[in-house]
Amino acid sequence: MTITLVNPAGLPEIDVYRQVSIATGSKLVFIAGQVAWDAEGVTVGEGDLAAQVERCYLNVGTALAEVGASFHDVAKLTVYVVDWAPDKMPLFLEGVARAAAKLGVTPVAPGTLLGVTALSVPEHLVEVEATAIID
Helix, strand or coil: CCEEEECCCCCCCCCCCCCEEEECCCEEEEEEEECCECCCCCECCCCCHHHHHHHHHHHHHHHHHHCCCCHHHEEEEEEEEECCCHHHHHHHHHHHHHHHHHHCCCCCCCEEEEEECCCCCCCCCEEEEEEEEEC
8 A cells, every 4th residue: 555644643633534644656646626527527416515525526536546546545635615614514524425435435535625715617516636646
């Protein structure tokens, strides 16, 4: 495995991600921000944050699989959510959990969640980008 995830002593342990990832692979993989589009470019889950989060993570999984990687190889995730507020966290976590169940993984790489005013397509509520390391 090219990624080791760590929660250092002295930092809070967060349920949904680890604070640090150690990468030992030889190739960096940068996955462009994935939005809630299906393969034909149709928005999935319009107005439904959980459905869009799920689709974004599934799209990241598809991109990773294309290069022989999986969420186990992800060193860092960055998530952009339109009009973020803490009360949206349950919907966000629901979408992540549904995607993780379908992918058979627990995406716990270090992550950053950023609230943004808008994304490039008005119907999109979330965008997820990933950096992975593979041999």
